[in-house]
Amino acid sequence: xxxxPLMTCAQLLGIHPKTLHSWLKEANLPLACHPTDARIKCxxxxxxxxxxxxxxxxxxxxxxxxxxPEEHVACxxxxxxxxxxxxQKLSSLEARVTSLQEHxxxxxxxxxxxxxxxxxxxxxxxxxITAELVGGPIVAAPLPRQPIDASTCSSDAARSAxxxxxxAEQQARLRLPPLIEYGADGRYVIMSSLEGELSLxxxxxxxxxxxxSLSSFRxxxxxxxxxxYRESKGGKPTRSWSAHRSIxxxxxxxxxxxxxxxxxxxxxxxxxxxxxxxxxL
Numbered sequence: 001x002x003x004x005p006l007m008t009c010a011q012l013l014g015i016h017p018k019t020l021h022s023w024l025k026e027a028n029l030p031l032a033c034h035p036t037d038a039r040i041k042c043x044x045x046x047x048x049x050x051x052x053x054x055x056x057x058x059x060x061x062x063x064x065x066x067x068x069p070e071e072h073v074a075c076x077x078x079x080x081x082x083x084x085x086x087x088q089k090l091s092s093l094e095a096r097v098t099s100l101q102e103h104x105x106x107x108x109x110x111x112x113x114x115x116x117x118x119x120x121x122x123x124x125x126x127x128x129i130t131a132e133l134v135g136g137p138i139v140a141a142p143l144p145r146q147p148i149d150a151s152t153c154s155s156d157a158a159r160s161a162x163x164x165x166x167x168a169e170q171q172a173r174l175r176l177p178p179l180i181e182y183g184a185d186g187r188y189v190i191m192s193s194l195e196g197e198l199s200l201x202x203x204x205x206x207x208x209x210x211x212x213s214l215s216s217f218r219x220x221x222x223x224x225x226x227x228x229y230r231e232s233k234g235g236k237p238t239r240s241w242s243a244h245r246s247i248x249x250x251x252x253x254x255x256x257x258x259x260x261x262x263x264x265x266x267x268x269x270x271x272x273x274x275x276x277x278x279x280x281l
Contacts, residue, residue, distance in 0.1 A: 003032055003042035012048070013057045023051050118184045121220045125179065177216040177227065180267070188264060202264045212239075212259050219243075221268045224275030228256060228267075245274045252277050 010017040020043075024031065029047045034040035043051075052059050176193040183189045190198040200207050211217070215237060216229045226243040241256040254270045256262060 002045040003034065004045060004048060005034075006031065006041045006043055009043045009048050012059055013052060013055075015057075020051070023055060027051060027054060114184050121181065121225070124225050125181065125218065125220050177218050178214065179218045179220065181220040182222050208259055208262070211262055219267050219271060221264075221271040223268055224271035224273075224278075226254070226271055226274050228262075243270045243274060245278075247274075247278045 004012075006017055006020065010020045013020060015023075021031075024043065024047065027047075027050065029043075029051065032042045032044060034042055049059065051057070178193070178198075179189075179191040181189050181191065188202050190200050192198055198210070200210055214230070216227060218227050219225060224245075226245045228241050228243050230237045231240040231242055232238060239258040241259065241262060243254040243256055245252050252274055254273055256266065256270055
């Protein structure tokens with residue numbers, strides 16, 4: 001069976017290779033693959049003659065005018081042995097870049113959510129403190145976009161912003177109970193209005209000794225917040241604690257137990273329980 005490359009057949013007929021391909025399809029004549037190189041599509045000599053006859057095309061009679069498949073193969077660019085390896089490495093690199101992009105997107109969304117959550121927790125703590133000091137409903141006010149700069153403000157405004165606290169405000173700050181807050185870095189921060197940040201390890205011996213010395217504290221966790229008060233009996237403080245939270249002018253209470261039960265997990269569970277009451281209202 002004599003095979004001629006498709007490109008050579010189109011040249012012999014004086015037509016475009018796509019035209020020859022269409023003629024072969026109309027005549028229901030199949031293409032054949034070269035026996036040594038599958039990249040070369042060939043046409044049998046008898047099929048070429050049949051197509052030429054159908055479309056009134058003449059073929060040259062000289063044998064030298066026909067290019068053998070071997071000569072056509074020599075004209076094709078050689079395939080290097082490293083080409084498959086390069087393609088595989090390129091595909092692997094593209095997959096790694098896509099994975100890195102997805103990872104960066106996930107990290108950016110997680111960072112944004114953490115920042116928003118931290119701001120919400122701090123605002124909730126401020127609302128709880130204000131409600132306890134004022135004893136009435138809280139009216140939300142817009143926060144300043146930038147911190148006050150004494151150099152850019154007028155002298156009166158700067159003196160008002162940088163003034164010292166009056167005795168009543170100082171006394172109110174001293175009455176603030178300590179704060180246990182879940183921070184953005186995944187650890188719990190303990191703040192005192194008198195001593196600042198305390199270096200206490202939650203659930204350590206120092207942790208329980210510190211709690212035993214308090215009469216109240218505030219907790220802002222991952223799932224909610226509350227203010228804890230030590231129970232009293234007959235006017236004397238006991239070892240038992242209870243969590244309180246005001247929601248829509250309603251006060252809710254949750255028993256925490258004795259001081260030795262005040263672990264982070266137990267405080268988070270109580271905060272989630274009180275938060276669930278807020279959601280259902």
